[in-house]
Amino acid sequence: MPKEQDPKAISAERLDYAEIDAPGRERTQSMEGFDPEYTDIVDYILRCTHRIWEEKNVGLIYSHYTHNCVVYLPNETLYDREEVVENTIQRIVTMPHVGMASQVIWRGDDKEGFYTSHLITTAGRHTQQGPYGAPTGRKYTIRGIADCMIFRNRIYREWLVGDSMGVIHQLGLDPMPIALAAAARIGPALPQEAGVRSRLPGQLPPPADTDTAIAHNEAEAETLRWLHRVMNQRMFGEMRAVYDPNAMYHGPQMVELSGVEAIIHQWMGVFGAIPDGSFRAEHICSVPAEEGGTKVAVRWMIEGRHGGWGLFPTLGAPTQRPVRLMGVSHYHYVDGRIVDEWTVYDEMTLLVQILAGETGADDAEST
Structure with a gap:
């Protein structure tokens, strides 16, 4: 079996985000090729996610994803970085929210690459026209998990699992017309x-x-x-x-x-x-x-x-x-x-x- 990993990384569960993002924290893991502000792999995935989604610095995707990254969604796949940028903008605009880190389970090192599994609790309000129709003004809270493969500061493969049915039910909407539109967009059925x-x-x-x-x-x-x-x-x-x-x-x-x-x-x-x-x-x-x-x-x-x-x-x-x-x-x-x-x-x-x-x-x- 592969070697045991060095567990020197912060734990997201019991720290307030202000502690994670506090200036002056020292690097605790070897992070060759990563931006100097990141102290360990958990810090990397928490803070780059926050900077892109909550601070809305979407352009950081260009320095945190490879040009040919592959992102697997449950019913479709994105095949390049520009698709990730466009998808991120659309999601932020149509469903404003705050994504709160719950925990990160990970493996790897800076020589072979890291793998992270990042549990996120998302809270938002349906205030914009979008895939769920006219704004309802209702709040929603869901959980999601992002699994990422990372090497030298860049994500090169990602699996995103969300809970859109959870959003739809909390907004009081009928899922059928939304699903029909999605079915028409993704194309043929499974073989x-x-x-x-x-x-x-x-x-x-x-x-x-x-x-x-x-x-x-x-x-x-x-x-x-x-x-x-x-x-x-x-x-x-x-x-x-x-x-x-x-x-x-x-x-x-x-x-x-x-x-x-x-x-x-x-x-x-x-x-x-x-x-x-x-x-x-x-x-x-x-x-x-x-x-x-x-x-x-x-x-x-x-x-x-x-x-x-x-x-x-x-x-x-x-x-x-x-x-x-x-x-x-x-x-x-x-x-x-x-x-x-x-x-x-x-x-x-x-x-x-x-x-x-x-x-x-x-x-x-x-x-």
């Missing part, structure tokens, strides 16, 4: 093979074990193992051995749940809507937590078909259309058990994919 049951090797049950090659330590490897048992083998009850009985779940649409039984039901609801869904962990990293224990970040994908009712009532009756759900989960382990889970995914992306499939089917019938 049919996106719904293949990849977790099942032919007629056999799911594999007993999972590949832990992406893990860097035993805590990460064990996280991958129990995720495979629960998500792919459907052993949901085993979550009782992984979570503290009083664990908290902080989920999409600002859902707050208490207790492992509620968390089990929540995840069963996801697979109730995508009953043949295959869960795949795509990246994992971890850091010691100042509050005690360890925090682990997992970026994941669920692929399958919209084959049941489950957790997502806005999707309506099962359509059997292929869907792909991108998400990120942060877990806080204390004494070997999870006491907090933060998970972000966007139900709206599923609705858009289903509507794009219906549009494609209508087009095929008309030819």
